Amino acid sequence: MTAVTSDATGTPRWLTPSPRNWRLALLIAVVAIPGSIWLAPGNVAFWISFVAVSAVTLAVTINAWGRYPGPLLVAPAIALLFVMNIFPLMWSFGLSFFRFRVNRQAPPRFAGLDNYEKILTDPTVWDRLQTTALVVVFTVAIQMIVGFLLALLFEKEFPGRRVLLMLVLTPMMLSFVAVGAFFRFYYEPTFGLLSQAVRLFTGEPFILLKTPAGALAGIVFADAWMWSPFVMLLVLAGLVSVPKYLYEAAEIDRASWWRKFRTITFPYIRSLLLLALLFRTIEAFKLFDIVFLITDGGPGSSTETIAVYVFRVSFQFFRTSQSSALAYFILFIVIVLTNLYLYFARQRSQEA
Amino acid sequence: MSTIKLQNLTKRFGDLVAVNNVDLNIDAGEVLCLLGPSGCGKTTTLRMVAGLEMATEGDVFLADKRVNDLTPSQRNVAMAFQFYALYPSLNVAENLAYPLHADRLSQADIDGKVREVARVLDLTDVLNRLPGRLAEGEKQRVSVGRAIIRDPNCFLFDEPLSRLDVQLREQMRGQIKEVLSGLNKATVIVTHDQLEALTMADRIAVMRDGYIEQVGTPHEVFATPSNLFVAGFIGTPQMNLMAGTFAGQRSGSLRLKTGEQEIAIPSSVPHAGLTEGGRVTIGIRPRSTELASEAGDDTLTATVDLIEPMGAETLLHLSDGDRDLRVVVDQDVMVRVGEQLHVRPRASQTHLFDQNDARIA
Structure with missing residues (x-):
């Protein structure tokens, strides 16, 4: 630490003005930014903060130039990650302990665990969680079954397999908005494909999204359509990893189809199935886009999943801090679910 | 059944x-x-x-x-x-x-x-x-x-x-x-x-x-x-296979020429398929040989190139300049590299193959 003090003048090195003295720049920024926010009008404070941050960045960059090329190269990515992800995450976590509305001028007031208490006692939250659970159970079950059957189909070589495989994988690569819009038109009562098809038989237009059950089915179908290929891809990877000679040996040993599946195929795909189940459960739990686009939570609030509810609380009711608390509550549930799965997966693999 | x-x-x-x-x-x-x-x-x-x-x-x-x-x-x-x-x-x-x-x-x-x-x-x-x-x-x-x-x-x-x-x-x-x-x-x-x-x-x-x-x-x-x-x-060490020509049948033995050397193989059976000067391949298993003390009608002469002890037996790599010959001898046979040896194939254990690689004798 002796290197910190400089030679001739006796002033410490971190106070010597120099383009590479990032410590000094940081010190100025730490003083200048809160000071300007406190004292200066908004637009002036913004520019002062901007200049301060730029100066720190510049000083750090000049200091690291040539000396730490590795850290310098990853720094932009880390900075972006911090600004776009980590900082908002921590900020919203902090907010969840305050009383704050983003559309009011009032500064945040500390509220302790009030927000958490409010959401945990809110019957709406539990109702939305039930809706979410319904969607999760149905969509994940259908995805697993359809994905699995598709994988069994695509395991075999047949003409046109590659092209068909590509087509089957397309839904997964579409954007949520495209899928949502597509199914919205698909279920549309007057010219939608589904309604038209039903009208051929009944003569009446068919409004799928009219009833709560129909709307739920519509959402589940759209989500399953989009994500079954993902399950298929994982299962297919497991299926092709089974050595062919095991099937040959089983054939020699006159094993039935079911026995082959149970003793050879399934052990190879079990861990991948669990992985697919885990991914899809977490994703389905956070399901927002498709619901928002197809039913917007309707009819009534019968298909409003917890994610849609969070959106409403934060951007329609503008209860910002309460929605932060809710978001962290959901994160907690997802983490618990994840760890449960991992626990079971690990236990199974230890048995094997 | x-x-x-x-x-x-x-x-x-x-x-x-x-x-x-x-x-x-x-x-x-x-x-x-x-x-x-x-x-x-x-x-x-x-x-x-x-x-x-x-x-x-x-x-x-x-x-x-x-x-x-x-x-x-x-x-x-x-x-x-x-x-x-x-x-x-x-x-x-x-x-x-x-x-x-x-x-x-x-x-x-x-x-x-x-x-x-x-x-x-x-x-x-x-x-x-x-x-x-x-x-x-x-x-x-x-x-x-x-x-x-x-x-x-x-x-x-x-x-x-x-x-x-x-x-x-x-x-x-x-x-x-x-x-x-x-x-x-x-x-x-x-x-x-x-x-x-x-x-x-x-x-x-x-x-x-x-x-x-x-x-x-x-x-x-x-x-x-x-x-x-x-x-x-079949057989380890591999059988010695030497290209040669048939040099006639005489007094109960076939005469074969391989390179500069001639060798007589005892055989009573007349071989109709062989014509004098016809190409043959002579096959001698390394273990179907014995060392002779001096050169004879029925021996091949070669010098020792390499000695490989294999425990109970010793594998000798011999050469007469053009042809290699592998011979297995008992472990107690003492030879030196460069020494000249006379190898006698054991009676009736020499194989002959014709130009189409098929067996003659």
């Missing part, structure tokens, strides 16, 4: 002919080894018997029944795979019991058979282990056990010992031979290891490039190889 009969069996993969017109008969209780270098079609032949490959042409008969159109499970064959093909998620007992489920036996019967096979193959202590936690030799025994636990039409073994170390291989050779001798089934063993074939087989079929070159008892293929390939393939 558990027999295997192959008729004109042919397998083509596109332009490649893997197995070409193979005819074989294997009787009940007989062990036949398919022996050949890798890629000679021996495994393909075995897989066609098992039904894992469909024959392009020709027929497979098991127990006198044509089985070409039957699936492997319908053919009722037992097979041990080269990589053992143990079911990784099942323990040893379940692996052994696997082929029995198709017979719809009671659990008690299955357990009894598993215990019996485990006892014969010395697997009793590892019955509860998964294949991943077995030693290589144990895996191999489980794969054999899974084959012998039921009562099939025939037994097929694909390179059963190729993944074992030398010591274990010797031990298992004897064990498999013993187990098979009690079963009275037609058995085919595929191997590239001639020692394995010579020790375990009742008959050996030597294959090359899809063709069967020779079928015979281990003694026959060793003592009277039907062509140059079999002669060179």
